[in-house]
Amino acid sequence: MRLTLEKIGELAGVSRSTVSRVINDQRDVSEEVRTRVLETIERTGYRPNQAARTLVSSRSQVLGLVIPSSVHNLFADPYFGRLIQGITKAANRAEQTLSLFLFEDEREELDLYPRVIANGLLDGLIVTATKMADPLVQRLLDDDTNFVMIGRPDSNRISFVNVENESGARMATLHLLGHGAANIGAILPPSSTTTGIDRRSGFLSAMNESGRAVPEGAIVEGDFTEESGYEGMSRLISQGVDAVFCGSDTMAMGALQALIDAGLHCPGDVRVVSFDGLFDPRQTDPPLTTVSQPVRQTGEEAVNMLLEILNDGDSTPRSRIFPTELTIRSSCGCPEPGGSV
Amino acid sequence: MRLTLEKIGELAGVSRSTVSRVINDQRDVSEEVRTRVLETIERTGYRPNQAARTLVSSRSQVLGLVIPSSVHNLFADPYFGRLIQGITKAANRAEQTLSLFLFEDEREELDLYPRVIANGLLDGLIVTATKMADPLVQRLLDDDTNFVMIGRPDSNRISFVNVENESGARMATLHLLGHGAANIGAILPPSSTTTGIDRRSGFLSAMNESGRAVPEGAIVEGDFTEESGYEGMSRLISQGVDAVFCGSDTMAMGALQALIDAGLHCPGDVRVVSFDGLFDPRQTDPPLTTVSQPVRQTGEEAVNMLLEILNDGDSTPRSRIFPTELTIRSSCGCPEPGGSV
DNA sequence: TGGAGTCCCGGGAGCGCTCCCGGGACCGCT
DNA sequence: AGCGGTCCCGGGAGCGCTCCCGGGACTCCA
Numbered sequence: 001m002r003l004t005l006e007k008i009g010e011l012a013g014v015s016r017s018t019v020s021r022v023i024n025d026q027r028d029v030s031e032e033v034r035t036r037v038l039e040t041i042e043r044t045g046y047r048p049n050q051a052a053r054t055l056v057s058s059r060s061q062v063l064g065l066v067i068p069s070s071v072h073n074l075f076a077d078p079y080f081g082r083l084i085q086g087i088t089k090a091a092n093r094a095e096q097t098l099s100l101f102l103f104e105d106e107r108e109e110l111d112l113y114p115r116v117i118a119n120g121l122l123d124g125l126i127v128t129a130t131k132m133a134d135p136l137v138q139r140l141l142d143d144d145t146n147f148v149m150i151g152r153p154d155s156n157r158i159s160f161v162n163v164e165n166e167s168g169a170r171m172a173t174l175h176l177l178g179h180g181a182a183n184i185g186a187i188l189p190p191s192s193t194t195t196g197i198d199r200r201s202g203f204l205s206a207m208n209e210s211g212r213a214v215p216e217g218a219i220v221e222g223d224f225t226e227e228s229g230y231e232g233m234s235r236l237i238s239q240g241v242d243a244v245f246c247g248s249d250t251m252a253m254g255a256l257q258a259l260i261d262a263g264l265h266c267p268g269d270v271r272v273v274s275f276d277g278l279f280d281p282r283q284t285d286p287p288l289t290t291v292s293q294p295v296r297q298t299g300e301e302a303v304n305m306l307l308e309i310l311n312d313g314d315s316t317p318r319s320r321i322f323p324t325e326l327t328i329r330s331s332c333g334c335p336e337p338g339g340s341v
Numbered sequence: 342m343r344l345t346l347e348k349i350g351e352l353a354g355v356s357r358s359t360v361s362r363v364i365n366d367q368r369d370v371s372e373e374v375r376t377r378v379l380e381t382i383e384r385t386g387y388r389p390n391q392a393a394r395t396l397v398s399s400r401s402q403v404l405g406l407v408i409p410s411s412v413h414n415l416f417a418d419p420y421f422g423r424l425i426q427g428i429t430k431a432a433n434r435a436e437q438t439l440s441l442f443l444f445e446d447e448r449e450e451l452d453l454y455p456r457v458i459a460n461g462l463l464d465g466l467i468v469t470a471t472k473m474a475d476p477l478v479q480r481l482l483d484d485d486t487n488f489v490m491i492g493r494p495d496s497n498r499i500s501f502v503n504v505e506n507e508s509g510a511r512m513a514t515l516h517l518l519g520h521g522a523a524n525i526g527a528i529l530p531p532s533s534t535t536t537g538i539d540r541r542s543g544f545l546s547a548m549n550e551s552g553r554a555v556p557e558g559a560i561v562e563g564d565f566t567e568e569s570g571y572e573g574m575s576r577l578i579s580q581g582v583d584a585v586f587c588g589s590d591t592m593a594m595g596a597l598q599a600l601i602d603a604g605l606h607c608p609g610d611v612r613v614v615s616f617d618g619l620f621d622p623r624q625t626d627p628p629l630t631t632v633s634q635p636v637r638q639t640g641e642e643a644v645n646m647l648l649e650i651l652n653d654g655d656s657t658p659r660s661r662i663f664p665t666e667l668t669i670r671s672s673c674g675c676p677e678p679g680g681s682v
Numbered sequence: 683t684g685g686a687g688t689c690c691c692g693g694g695a696g697c698g699c700t701c702c703c704g705g706g707a708c709c710g711c712t
Numbered sequence: 713a714g715c716g717g718t719c720c721c722g723g724g725a726g727c728g729c730t731c732c733c734g735g736g737a738c739t740c741c742a
Contacts, residue, residue: 002698004698004699006698015722016698016723020699020700020701021720029721030720030721047459048698048699049698051392051396054699054727055392055699055728057699057727058392062462074422075419075423076419080416084443085445088441088444089445092444097440097456097462099438099440099441100440101429101439102429103429108433115436118386121391345728345729346728355692357692357729358692358730361731362690362691368689368690369691370690370691371689371690389729390729392727393729393730394729396698396699396728396729396730398697398731
């Protein structure tokens, strides 16, 4: 037999309304009554019915996290783990529940869009890893659902949290150039994503700046998986590169393996600088020099931004861009304390 | 301006009730009216307010997935990725939304239990990776929340989905013995989990059966992480083992690395059989012989079982135990097509 | 012809909450 | 004494839905 506001009021000798005021921490309740009500709530273990609250307030305290089907390596890539940790942390702190929307394939994705969007039990969404011109994003925009994107959107009507992909990639490339690399290649994220585009233009801008040409075939495109990194590095090896900017740590893992399998040494034969900062030094051999981005923080900020939008009731696009920073270890050829150069 | 049942009724020239009947696919609606209503719903893009439905029906179509804070390697261990994929797949198919409850630490966990349990927006829970005598489970039992556990519970009042841990571990150990191993060790999951206990007793039963003594120090306990596997194997090496049953693939990864670092060869010097079947052959060197369990299926079954319980309104404990099977590759010393023995 | 049964349909009631309004008690000031 | 203001508190209305009941129309059979 479920407790209601009315019943608690009865037990505490006050009305429904007063109990409601206590629970929502509103004014117009005497200190004495407040403690009395709080006591009976504590004693009975009463919890307000969230559905009823949602119905009248149209706020469910539930946020949705949508990850498109294209992310097949969702759980293989440490990026998403970190991201989800950041998101749940912020959500927990704000007393929000997190609903997860993952899809097996594109068909399922399309079938389920309406359920996600017009769910009615969701206050807003966090959307990540979309490709450009993603139909989901368009739908969300049309239905003016509140949402924030993680990563740079391809429209200026969207709130988002991002990191400095371009300048990070530029830094990485310049570092490689600083080491005197003569023949630089790049393994980049998909060009169907803004992340891929931005890291690419960072790479190109560094090359340009240093007066380097980018020969045909010096850029290969991966898809964030280790396999594609392996594949990409193999292609670059055959072009005789002596340095590679790799646009994601996971791809770098594969790239390093490709070097080993080709009997080449990193950084001796090929220097590598990567992007993400997901692994700790011991996880790769040699320790990866990489552009670190604050993944957890990105997730937290997405939640906070979404909550701000919801609370302000103002959906004018906002954004937050976190800086990236070059973490120097030894895969670039820098000496490392205790490491072999 | 949000649409309501009433409004759709107005547009279709019928009453609220009739529209409701159409939506819920109930009888007492003429074919003509039904199509007319369906049409206006389609045309307007109407979606019933889930909060209102939940309020009156006390079914939210939302399931919760709870993963305790103790799982620090949540996203490092491919197990959970698979599990979650299975769960989301089954949830999607049943038109259920999945809410995710992850905790940073035990304090947060305790703080949030009440919100999880008495959420009011959850029809039921799937709980995984609990330790024995877990306080959460006790709370769920007390509040008679509907839930199913993944893994064997330490009480017979709980519905669960599990795999044959004991016989799997027994098989693995017997296989090692069949290879003529003289000095077998084991790296097992925590003894605070039923999984740890069951895999241990499978190991012991095989040893017993073959008349082998289990010397002091032949069993070390890990915590499902690679590090603990490395650590465990290092200890076993110093004891001079020539074969090891490793109670989880992730730990086996660490164990194999420990062998390499010790200058030992697998399976030449130390044979290894593992448990889980998470990696594909190419991911380890040598390819792991392992006891495969159907992780995705386990997740799907947990959802289905929970839904059965909810639909039947009958919470008498039920269970489903999936078989495990020995996947023979080469880390045990078996010859593999194309592999070196 | 009339009563029972079936098929449709509409409207009242109510789920448990929040919001709003009004009223009583008490204060201080003119 | 009268009035405005503040502090508390209770109850009505209503969120959008489902469930239940009752009534009209039509059919079938005695």
